[in-house]
Amino acid sequence: MQRREAIRNVAILLGTAISASTLSALESCTGSAPKNYDLHKPETKALLAEIAETILPKTNTPGAKDAKVEEFIIVMMNDCYKKEDQQNFLDGLKKIDDASRKEFKAGFMDITPEQRTQLLTKIEQTRVDYNKRKDKKEGDPTHYFQYLKELTLLGYFTSEPGATKALRYVAIPGKYEGCIPYTKGEKAWAM
DSSP, X not given: OOHHHHHHHHHHHHTSOOOHHHHHHHHTOOXXXXXXXXXXXXXXXXXXXXXXXXXXXXXXXXXXXXXXXXXXXXXXXXXXXXXXXXXXXXXXXXXXXXXXXXXXXXXXXXXXXXXXXXXXXXXXXXXXXXXXXXXXXXXXXXXXXXXXXXXHHHHHHTSHHIIIIISBOOSSOOSOOSOOOOOTTOOOBOO
């Protein structure tokens, strides 16, 4: 199985599609991308952890913080994404904090979990509208929230807590059974 196919399979497992820019970044991930040390600042890492936890909160399964998704995002951004994409991502984090201050008179770190969800839901709608716009051109930058969502999901569901506690996991599967009954509400299978 090639990397592209494996990444697509993870996307299908997550019930989402991975954008072309993210797929391209993951395919060309060599560890030779320019390092952006702003990603390693404690305040950036803390903000990423809270955003990821808002996207995938702890419930009866571990949340994004439990899976240390913020560390995964930082490594992926530094190792796989071009400098322009890294800057777009960092600018997006600032936009989230600015939007929080505008709407709630406090930074993202200082608002309630309900307000965080409300804010990220609005930003998600902005992302959807951006991707559906009619004047879209080849080479337009990816919406920053696309990176956040995709890397959060990818980092979580490929982590030990995500793969073994949020999904059904069999360490050594038996024979291939392509038609296993599925009852609505059951956990999906880990790969």
